[in-house]
Amino acid sequence: MEFIQELLNGDFMPHGHCLLWRTDLLILHVGGDLLTFIAYMLIPFGLVRLVKARDDLRFNWMFLMFAGFIFFCGATHLLGVINIWHGYYYIHGMVKTLTGFISIATALLLWYLMPQIISLPSKRNMLQKITELTQAEKQLAESNQRLETEVKKRTAQLEKMATTDELTSLINRRETMRILDIEISRTIRQQTPLTIMMLDLDDFKAINDNFGHLSGDQTLKTVAECCNAQLRKTDFIGRIGGEEFLVILPDTAIVSASELAERIRHALEQQTSAQSSLPLFTVSIGVAQCRRTDTPASLIQLADEALYRAKATGRNRVCLAES
Secondary structure (H helix, E strand, O other), X not given: OXXXXXXXXXXXXXXXXXXXXXXXXXXXXXXXHHHHHHHHHHHHHHHHHHHHHOOOOOOHHHXXXXXHHHHHHHHHHHHXXXXXXXXXXXXXXXXXXXXXXXHHHHHXXXXXXXXXXXXXXXXXXXXXXXXXXXXXXXXXXXXXXHXXXXXXXXXXXXXXXXXXXXXXXXXXXXXXXXHHHHHHXXXXXXXXXXXXXXXXXXXXXXXXXXXXXXXXXXXXXXXXXXXXXXXXXOOEEEEOOOOEEEEXXXXXXXXXXXXXXXXXXXXXXXXXXXXXXXXXXOXXXXXXXXXXXXXXXXXXXXXXXXXXXXXXXXXXXXXXXXX
């Protein structure tokens, strides 16, 4: 109790006597201490609010230590105002001592944390990192774009390989049958004519045996090119076997198709005569028009039967399917 009474003893000579109780000096000292106290008190509240609002900050307890240091500094100035009239020098001294201890502790911790604080990236470093990341992101986007373009290109190549005959560049059997199925469905639905032609090279085995497979391959290419030259853009021709070709003619009646078949047969004869490097060859053609009850298999069978008759009656001719 005696210690507490001594601690709260304010009977020591106040500072006002040192200032001779002059109004101008009192205003200067009291005003200066009060303004400093108010300033010091605003800083700790700001730091505490910062720590509560930003719990992601590193070393947030260091902000609280610094807030305590500022608080005790402000308390010494407040006691300086009180001591103008009452000499609470024990309390003033204890507050100053605590201020000294917390100041030393804060300084030591600051030095301890200095390497980590220095290692924190500066604004310039952050901007540089952001620039580097932006450039890396741009390069990645460009790489992705190139990769996507390459994938599309490769996909298109694979799709073409899957639907194209490698030798003649015509559509292959699978794609030909797919298109034929679509066209039969369309012609039945829209009640439009559809005709197909089955082409087969006459004595093709003899060409391979007597002139070699290279001449045989060139013969097949010639047939593909010659047929394409006679067909419309809306027509389709595919290689469905070794020397067999199927021509799909949408919106075409059998009469017009037979005329086209004759032109193709004649053009191939002329092509053989014009190119001495090619062996002589001819084609037989069977023509069939789609009926409402036909399927791809039945329609091809009709054209195949007509082709067989063309072969049986001397080859190098066009025969129409029996209706």
